[in-house]
Amino acid sequence: MAKVTADDWANAALEAMAEGGPAAVAVEPVATRLGVSKGSFYWHFTNRQALVEAALRRWETSTGEIIDYLEEIPDPAARLRALLELAFSDPRDASVSLRLVGAADDPAVAEVARRVSQRRLGYIAAALEQLGHPPQAARDRALSAYSGYLGLAALLRIGAVTEVPPNAVEEVLREMLT
Amino acid sequence: MAKVTADDWANAALEAMAEGGPAAVAVEPVATRLGVSKGSFYWHFTNRQALVEAALRRWETSTGEIIDYLEEIPDPAARLRALLELAFSDPRDASVSLRLVGAADDPAVAEVARRVSQRRLGYIAAALEQLGHPPQAARDRALSAYSGYLGLAALLRIGAVTEVPPNAVEEVLREMLT
DNA sequence: GCCGGACCGTACGCTGGCGTATGGAAGGAT
DNA sequence: ATCCTTCCATACGCCAGCGTACGGTCCGGC
Numbered sequence: 001m002a003k004v005t006a007d008d009w010a011n012a013a014l015e016a017m018a019e020g021g022p023a024a025v026a027v028e029p030v031a032t033r034l035g036v037s038k039g040s041f042y043w044h045f046t047n048r049q050a051l052v053e054a055a056l057r058r059w060e061t062s063t064g065e066i067i068d069y070l071e072e073i074p075d076p077a078a079r080l081r082a083l084l085e086l087a088f089s090d091p092r093d094a095s096v097s098l099r100l101v102g103a104a105d106d107p108a109v110a111e112v113a114r115r116v117s118q119r120r121l122g123y124i125a126a127a128l129e130q131l132g133h134p135p136q137a138a139r140d141r142a143l144s145a146y147s148g149y150l151g152l153a154a155l156l157r158i159g160a161v162t163e164v165p166p167n168a169v170e171e172v173l174r175e176m177l178t
Numbered sequence: 179m180a181k182v183t184a185d186d187w188a189n190a191a192l193e194a195m196a197e198g199g200p201a202a203v204a205v206e207p208v209a210t211r212l213g214v215s216k217g218s219f220y221w222h223f224t225n226r227q228a229l230v231e232a233a234l235r236r237w238e239t240s241t242g243e244i245i246d247y248l249e250e251i252p253d254p255a256a257r258l259r260a261l262l263e264l265a266f267s268d269p270r271d272a273s274v275s276l277r278l279v280g281a282a283d284d285p286a287v288a289e290v291a292r293r294v295s296q297r298r299l300g301y302i303a304a305a306l307e308q309l310g311h312p313p314q315a316a317r318d319r320a321l322s323a324y325s326g327y328l329g330l331a332a333l334l335r336i337g338a339v340t341e342v343p344p345n346a347v348e349e350v351l352r353e354m355l356t
Numbered sequence: 357g358c359c360g361g362a363c364c365g366t367a368c369g370c371t372g373g374c375g376t377a378t379g380g381a382a383g384g385a386t
Numbered sequence: 387a388t389c390c391t392t393c394c395a396t397a398c399g400c401c402a403g404c405g406t407a408c409g410g411t412c413c414g415g416c
Contacts, residue, residue, distance in 0.1 A: 003393075021280060023201060028373060038375085039394045048374065101332045102199060102280015110336045117338035143339065144349070147329030152321075154279045154328050158288045160295035161321065171322070181363075206403060216405085217364045226404065 004036050006044040006054070013055035014062075018092055021099040022109055025052050049108075056112040059096055063116055067123050076127040080176065083124070084169045087149055094153035101150075121146055128176060141176050148172060182214050184222040184232070191233035192240075196270055199277040200287055203230050227286075234290040237274055241294055245301050254305040258354065261302070262347045265327055272331035279328075299324055306354060319354050326350060 012033050013025045027041050027048055034040075045051055066086065073079040087093070097113065104110040121142050128138035152168065155161040165171070190211050191203045205219050205226055212218075223229050244264065251257040265271070275291065282288040299320050306316035330346065333339040343349070 020283065026373060027375090037395050039396075041394095042375070043393060098276075098332070099280050101335055102277050104336045105198065113336040114338045117333055117336065121338065140343070143330075143333070143343070144326060147333060148322060148326045149329065150332050151325030151328030151330075154276070154332070155295055155321070155325060158279055158282045158291040158295060160292045160299065165318070165321070204403060205405090215365050217366075219364095220405070221363060 004034050004040055004044075008034060009041065009044055009051065010054040010058045013051050014058045014096075017052075017055050017059070017099065018096050022052055022055075022103045022106065025055055027051065052106075053108055056100075056108065060112050060116055063093065064119065067119065070123075076130040077173075077177065080124065080127050081169065081173060084149075084172055088164050088169060091156075094150075095157065097150065098154055098157055117146070124176075131177065145172050145176050182212050182218055182222075186212060187219065187222055187229060188232040188236045191229050192236045192274075195230075195233050195237070195277065196274050200230055200233075200281045200284065203233055205229065230284075231286055234278075234286065238290050238294055241271065242297065245297060248301075254308040255351075255355065258302065258305050259347065259351060262327075262350055266342050266347060269334075272328075273335065275328065276332055276335055295324070302354075309355065323350050323354050 009030065012030050016024050016026075016030050016033065025048070027038055030051070031038050031041055041051070045054070070079055070083055070086070073082055097116075100109050100113040104113060121139070124142035124145060125135070125138040128141055129135060133141065149172070152161065152164065156164065187208065190208050194202050194204075194208055194211065203226070205216055208229070209216050209219055219229070223232070248257055248260055248264070251260055275294075278287050278291040282291060299317070302320035302323060303313075303316040306319055307313060311319065327350070330339065330342065334342065
């Protein structure tokens with residue numbers, strides 16, 4: 001009837017993580033969400049930690065696919081613009097990122113967050129290099145841009161800023177490219 | 179013998195929050211930390227939520243005092259520099275801030291984080307206005323600077339960046355002042 | 357000296373979540 | 387038709403943390 005797969009569990013766990021952070025990735029609640037009991041879970045996974053890691057892997061690959069998709073845009077400036085517009089229009093990813101930052105005591109959480117961030121930083125820096133910036137400058141600007149994005153997402157999340165400034169994308173682009 | 183006050187509880191709770199986030203502000207562990215039992219706690223407070231709020235209030239006033247102290251620096255440029263150097267040298271505050279961002283589902287948490295952030299943004303913007311920026315530009319630059327700070331703190335926390343870039347303070351200052 | 361209030365220890369019940377054990381149901385292989 | 391494998395439900399024991407009940411101690415006022 002139900003026939004739930006391990007991937008179903010991972011998806012539901014990621015959903016729970018987006019809503020309540022890694023701490024909310026609990027076996028029984030996710031089971032209820034899937035309309036299934038714990039018996040199913042412990043057949044597919046060994047313990048709760050494995051579920052958290054599955055959700056993290058799922059998030060990492062899904063963000064990776066977005067970057068893979070963007071990589072295909074030939075013009076580096078257009079690529080950066082597409083990235084920014086995607087980032088500022090996807091509150092879910094920002095929410096997950098910030099939750100992982102908050103839960104970074106768990107080494108598994110911190111490592112995934114770190115890998116994802118570094119991949120993004122590398123992606124931005126590579127585009128900037130293609131645009132003629134020397135490597136070190138490209139890395140510096142990438143870091144500053146991505147930091148600004150993350151911080152703004154944080155301020156949005158707590159309501160210190162109510163809307164993303166309408167010229168934010170242009171602003172960051174200008175800042176990076178000049 | 180021990181004679182613990184409500185303030186002692188609030189301090190210990192803030193300590194626990196800095197280490198493990200709001201979720202780690204649990205009655206029994208904090209009691210142990212104070213060398214006391216729950217009996218003491220439920221004398222001074224009504225429930226756990228009250229303890230969390232006490233810790234939040236404590237953090238808010240303590241960050242407020244820092245700003246009050248900085249307000250006394252007459253030269254606005256020196257004031258901003260002092261703020262930045264303080265911020266980048268105080269990992270504890272950054273840690274608490276980021277944890278609150280992560281736990282912003284709790285409205286009490288979000289509101290304190292919001293108030294603190296807005297106070298800081300206002301403080302920076304005021305200094306920039308004194309330096310001749312028109313109000314809107316001052317607010318924009320304050321937002322961009324503070325976002326950058328927060329984001330960098332996040333990246334440091336997860337290890338995506340291992341050290342605060344040595345010229346970060348100068349960089350942000352230049353960005354704000356020009 | 358004792359008495360009442362401030363303060364705390366201890367013991368208890370309750371809940372939510374983890375992990376285990378065990379017994380099915382359902383479907384394909386033979 | 388039977389049997390093995392896959393998948394799941396149910397029931398259980400366990401632990402941490404919340405909140406309550408109640409008793410005990412210490413100390414100032416009288």
